[in-house]
Amino acid sequence: MASTEIARQAGEGARAVPLAGHVGFDSMPDQLVNKSVNHGFCFNILCVGETGLGKSTLMDTLFNTKFEGEPTQHNQPGVTLKSNTYELQESNVRLKLTVVNTVGFGDQINKEDSYKSIVEFIDAQFEAYLQEELKIKRTLHSYHDTRIHACLYFIAPTGHSLKSLDLVTMKKLDSKVNIIPIIAKSDAISKSELAKFKIKITSELVSNGVQIYQFPTDDESVAEINSTMNSHLPFAVVGSTEEVKIGNKMVKARQYPWGTVQVENENHCDFVKLREMLIRVNMEDLREQTHTRHYELYRRCKLEEMGFKDTDPDSKPFSLQETYEAKRNEFMGELQKKEEEMRQMFVQRVKEKEAELKEAEKELHEKFDRLKKLHQDEKKKLEEKKKTLDDELNMFKQKKTAAELLQNQAQQAGGSTTLKRDKERKNNPWLCTE
Amino acid sequence: NFLTKTILGKLDIEKCLTSVSTGGSTLLGYIGIDTIIEQMRKKTMKTGFDFNIMVVGHSGLGKSTLVNTLFKSQVSRRSAGWARDEKIPKTVEIKSVSHVIEEGGVKMKLTLVDTPGFGDQINNDNCWEPISKFINEQYEKFLKEEVNITRKKRIPDTRVHCCLYFISPTGHSLRQLDIEFMKRLSHSVNIIPIIAKADTMTTEERQEFKQRVRKELEMSGIEFYPQKEFDDDMEDKSDNDKIREAMPFAVVGSDKEYQVNGKRVLGRKTAWGVVEVENPNHCEFAQLRDFLIRSHLQDLKEVTHNIHYETYRAKRLNENGGLHPISSSDTQESNL
Numbered sequence: 001m002a003s004t005e006i007a008r009q010a011g012e013g014a015r016a017v018p019l020a021g022h023v024g025f026d027s028m029p030d031q032l033v034n035k036s037v038n039h040g041f042c043f044n045i046l047c048v049g050e051t052g053l054g055k056s057t058l059m060d061t062l063f064n065t066k067f068e069g070e071p072t073q074h075n076q077p078g079v080t081l082k083s084n085t086y087e088l089q090e091s092n093v094r095l096k097l098t099v100v101n102t103v104g105f106g107d108q109i110n111k112e113d114s115y116k117s118i119v120e121f122i123d124a125q126f127e128a129y130l131q132e133e134l135k136i137k138r139t140l141h142s143y144h145d146t147r148i149h150a151c152l153y154f155i156a157p158t159g160h161s162l163k164s165l166d167l168v169t170m171k172k173l174d175s176k177v178n179i180i181p182i183i184a185k186s187d188a189i190s191k192s193e194l195a196k197f198k199i200k201i202t203s204e205l206v207s208n209g210v211q212i213y214q215f216p217t218d219d220e221s222v223a224e225i226n227s228t229m230n231s232h233l234p235f236a237v238v239g240s241t242e243e244v245k246i247g248n249k250m251v252k253a254r255q256y257p258w259g260t261v262q263v264e265n266e267n268h269c270d271f272v273k274l275r276e277m278l279i280r281v282n283m284e285d286l287r288e289q290t291h292t293r294h295y296e297l298y299r300r301c302k303l304e305e306m307g308f309k310d311t312d313p314d315s316k317p318f319s320l321q322e323t324y325e326a327k328r329n330e331f332m333g334e335l336q337k338k339e340e341e342m343r344q345m346f347v348q349r350v351k352e353k354e355a356e357l358k359e360a361e362k363e364l365h366e367k368f369d370r371l372k373k374l375h376q377d378e379k380k381k382l383e384e385k386k387k388t389l390d391d392e393l394n395m396f397k398q399k400k401t402a403a404e405l406l407q408n409q410a411q412q413a414g415g416s417t418t419l420k421r422d423k424e425r426k427n428n429p430w431l432c433t434e
Numbered sequence: 435n436f437l438t439k440t441i442l443g444k445l446d447i448e449k450c451l452t453s454v455s456t457g458g459s460t461l462l463g464y465i466g467i468d469t470i471i472e473q474m475r476k477k478t479m480k481t482g483f484d485f486n487i488m489v490v491g492h493s494g495l496g497k498s499t500l501v502n503t504l505f506k507s508q509v510s511r512r513s514a515g516w517a518r519d520e521k522i523p524k525t526v527e528i529k530s531v532s533h534v535i536e537e538g539g540v541k542m543k544l545t546l547v548d549t550p551g552f553g554d555q556i557n558n559d560n561c562w563e564p565i566s567k568f569i570n571e572q573y574e575k576f577l578k579e580e581v582n583i584t585r586k587k588r589i590p591d592t593r594v595h596c597c598l599y600f601i602s603p604t605g606h607s608l609r610q611l612d613i614e615f616m617k618r619l620s621h622s623v624n625i626i627p628i629i630a631k632a633d634t635m636t637t638e639e640r641q642e643f644k645q646r647v648r649k650e651l652e653m654s655g656i657e658f659y660p661q662k663e664f665d666d667d668m669e670d671k672s673d674n675d676k677i678r679e680a681m682p683f684a685v686v687g688s689d690k691e692y693q694v695n696g697k698r699v700l701g702r703k704t705a706w707g708v709v710e711v712e713n714p715n716h717c718e719f720a721q722l723r724d725f726l727i728r729s730h731l732q733d734l735k736e737v738t739h740n741i742h743y744e745t746y747r748a749k750r751l752n753e754n755g756g757l758h759p760i761s762s763s764d765t766q767e768s769n770l
Contacts, residue, residue, distance in 0.1 A: 026538030031732035284473035
């Protein structure tokens with residue numbers, strides 16, 4: 001309440017002072033709003049429910065658009081979450097709407113782990129925001145917030161009671177996200193059965209301790225409407241994007257042979273109430289609750305898990321910083337160790353390589369030596385051969401000159417011998433020279 | 435009235451609005467997304483605002499009077515019967531006082547931080563240090579709260595959103611102390627320089643003085659608020675350019691009313707006439723007030739939070755072993 005806020009502020013050493021004229025700071029909300037409008041808003045809705053309950057149709061009807069996508073199959077092996085982001089604009093307000101659908105929820109034979117992927121997804125969004133918040137250089141004011149602000153839980157219109165899968169899932173999700181349960185395809189239930197069904201559901205939720213989102217009743221202007229709406233939970237809705245002519249207007253409706261269910265008729269279903277509550281009255285409150293309650297809880301648990309503690313009353317404040325420092329030093333120590341290791345490895349490798357190279361060098365030297373020796377041997381052999389050849393050549397020359405000399409002598413002698421022989425022949429004609 | 439608005443919204447289903455979208459969706463009717471503006475406005479009005487303003491300047495420049503004139507109330511008790519023989523403190527003291535003021539359903543907790551003793555000694559070396567320390571202490575307090583495991587829903591914001599620096603109307607140029615102070619603090623807080631007691635200068639003298647001061651500020655590289663580098667878009671830039679051209683505002687403060695032309699106006703009565711505080715021909719008080727309160731109040735807070743505080747935080751978290759935990763007793767002493 002406004003007065004308690006002021007009392008608290010006044011109690012902190014401030015006194016109320018009357019103004020003597022118009023100062024102008026009552027334009028502050030406008031300044032804030034203008035800045036936010038320039039920045040744009042984001043809103044993230046998670047739709048949880050079995051396949052075929054009309055989740056996508058309801059989203060289409062709520063936001064009066066045709067979101068893309070076709071109906072999913074029934075044979076998914078596990079639950080996956082598909083998220084789509086759309087940018088909507090109305091007058092000067094830009095909204096980044098993210099619709100996350102659970103694909104395959106409730107289709108398996110064994111549904112024990114169905115809720116796990118949903119919880120993981122929600123936690124992952126919180127984690128991303130927490131990481132951004134813990135960064136040293138951060139840009140929180142331009143961060144695209146993906147945390148889930150509202151979870152619409154679709155209950156099948158059996159008319160009896162909640163399924164155990166529903167109870168288990170809602171129990172796991174109620175501390176992480178604002179849950180708004182709705183009865184889907186409520187044109188399958190008659191009015192009297194619907195009233196009984198709603199009472200049954202509410203009592204089951206209460207007896208199991210499931211905390212669903214309560215519309216805030218602390219602000220006078222919306223307290224009345226919110227409290228009446230609170231009593232109508234869970235909303236029984238019908239979704240439709242087809243238009244049917246009723247009277248002389250086109251309205252969104254489902255046409256049956258026995259009549260037409262009008263989506264926006266409050267007597268037929270609670271769609272209008274849902275739209276009022278979700279968008280037109282409490283969107284901002286949903287965002288705030290997500291940030292101040294669910295996110296803070298997650299953050300507290302996560303930081304305590306990581307080993308941080310707030311101080312006890314008499315120890316030094318700011319021990320988060322110290323543990324942070326300690327962790328940082330630890331981290332640096334580890335880095336240094338790793339560096340050392342790497343250096344060692346490097347040195348080792350270098351040594352090995354060097355050894356290898358030395359080996360190779362030695363081998364090469366040996367080879368060279370061998371080759372050299374071989375060459376020398378060859379050379380020697382060749383020289384010997386050459387020598388012998390030379391010797392022979394010399395001998396041959398000698399023989400040749402000797403032979404020539406002999407021949408010359410022989411010729412001279414032969415010349416004289418021929419003369420002599422001729423003389424003899426002359427003298428001795430009976431010497432037959434044949 | 436909010437309820438009538440919702441009823442009208444229901445009847446007005448034919449209000450067809452197209453959308454700019456990247457997801458392939460077009461709106462075919464009125465949804466009500468724009469009501470988030472109303473929701474947001476109501477929430478912020480409910481929680482109220484904090485605003486912390488610091489005034490720096492040597493004594494006798496009319497700091498207290500100006501703040502009282504700005505917020506049209508006695509937020510600074512010193513000017514209401516300040517004992518003239520009160521001793522000027524030997525060192526710079528930091529005194530902060532908080533008040534709650536309400537207007538049009540909007541409640542604001544205004545904290546005024548005064549710095550008596552600044553620039554009053556013979557030797558004014560390092561007289562900006564206590565002020566710098568105070569500003570950093572407020573950032574430190576906020577940071578401590580923010581890193582707690584269990585945090586408060588609304589972290590009390592004592593960070594200085596705006597520092598009004600009072601320049602003596604000598605008519606010549608800035609003093610060395612002025613330049614030193616503004617150089618050192620313009621990176622940790624939004625500084626708005628003001629020419630005090632502007633009724634001692636004629637219009638021409640005022641213009642010349644302003645030109646000279648602006649040139650000196652530019653030459654010393656002092657980025658006063660609104661800083662050029664934080665302009666978001668062209669619209670902001672053109673608005674802020676106009677303001678930067680007119681700064682520093684030459685103001686006159688007064689909390690006494692006089693009758694001028696049948697109207698009661700705030701002013702200073704002299705033998706040769708009445709200086710009207712809110713008359714744009716006489717001084718630039720009205721411009722300062724509109725700029726400070728009516729258009730840039732939220733922006734001052736945002737720049738402090740998104741830029742100055744983040745710079746401090748990044749520096750602090752990067753410090754290696756520079757842990758000097760500030761004990762809470764110190765800061766409590768300096769408040770009140």
